[in-house]
Amino acid sequence: MVEYRTHMKIIGDILTTTRDELADDDGATVTFLIRKANISHVRISRILTNLVSQGLLEQDSSQGACRYRISHSGREFLHAYQTFSRFAENFGLAI
Amino acid sequence: MEFLFENILNLIGFLVGLTIGSMSYIGFKNTGSPTLFRLSIAFFSICVGFFVIWAGFMVEDFVIKSGHIERGVQTLGIGIQTVGYFFIAFSHGIKSFFPKSRYFRSVGIFPLFLVSVIHIENIFRSISFILLAYGAIETMLSYLESKKKGAIFVTLGLSLLAFGEFIGWYSFVFPESILYYLSISIKISGLISLFIPVSKVPLRKIKFDEL
Numbered sequence: 620m621v622e623y624r625t626h627m628k629i630i631g632d633i634l635t636t637t638r639d640e641l642a643d644d645d646g647a648t649v650t651f652l653i654r655k656a657n658i659s660h661v662r663i664s665r666i667l668t669n670l671v672s673q674g675l676l677e678q679d680s681s682q683g684a685c686r687y688r689i690s691h692s693g694r695e696f697l698h699a700y701q702t703f704s705r706f707a708e709n710f711g712l713a714i
Numbered sequence: 715m716e717f718l719f720e721n722i723l724n725l726i727g728f729l730v731g732l733t734i735g736s737m738s739y740i741g742f743k744n745t746g747s748p749t750l751f752r753l754s755i756a757f758f759s760i761c762v763g764f765f766v767i768w769a770g771f772m773v774e775d776f777v778i779k780s781g782h783i784e785r786g787v788q789t790l791g792i793g794i795q796t797v798g799y800f801f802i803a804f805s806h807g808i809k810s811f812f813p814k815s816r817y818f819r820s821v822g823i824f825p826l827f828l829v830s831v832i833h834i835e836n837i838f839r840s841i842s843f844i845l846l847a848y849g850a851i852e853t854m855l856s857y858l859e860s861k862k863k864g865a866i867f868v869t870l871g872l873s874l875l876a877f878g879e880f881i882g883w884y885s886f887v888f889p890e891s892i893l894y895y896l897s898i899s900i901k902i903s904g905l906i907s908l909f910i911p912v913s914k915v916p917l918r919k920i921k922f923d924e925l
Contacts (some may be wrong), residue, residue, distance in 0.1 A: 627745065627746075627747055696744070696745070699741070699744035699745055700744075700745050702741075702915060703741035703744065703745055703747065703750060705862075705864075705915065706737065706738075706741060706750075706912065706915045707741075707747070707749055707750065707753070708856075708860055708862045708864065708865065709862060709864030709865055709867070709868050709911040709912065709915075710753065710802070710805070710853060710865070710868050711806065711852055711853035711854075711855070711856025711857065711860075711865050711868065711869075712749050712753070712805055712806070712856070713749065714741070714745060714747035714749045714750055
């Protein structure tokens, strides 16, 4: 059976990628995030804009291509997301 | 004895509902998740429902002293709890009140044939039973996919609450029997079982932020 991800789960995947899967401190490119989060360019652009405006990601355009790093607020959000994800899973639900 | 048992049940129900409702609300404030919002409505409703019945017993015990709780107060409390059970079931994707799901067909029709037309309280109890059974089955199916141990306790909790409602409903048919005490004991076990996985969620580092 195909498992559809919720919007929240996609955000969680993007933030997890920017926190855990970067080799250096330069940040992740959009292409890298598209591959890791498995999401279309149009959709991820909208989500990244939203995450940057909410202060969960920091955008760096200094090296030609846009790169994204997780912010302190992003780390706190991700921690809360993972905690309450487990909480909801106890009820057989996804947040 | 009956009052003591009812008071224990309603106090535990109030505390468990308040705790899980508060945790769901903190989760909603931190993540903005609609699922957690529905869970907080569900458990706050359950909490208020148990509180109303407990308050009814207290007022009866200390003020009115008629020997039995006001039927309207008990019906109101059970009705509010039913709203909570509805939101738990709704979170599992109820699309309409009587969906064509095969799980619902297998458990949903039976109590409706037996329901008394005299008391609206019986109707609330039978609706609660259906919603709780639906929630328990869906949670069990989720466990089969996710293998999260906490889901077993929630499944057990919802199942025991459903079974307790079912037995309690029969105690209307056979009043003053052991069924009544059995029903309350089963429901108390169900509430404790619901609380077990939630008590393991670490909340110390979680704080309200301004998202």
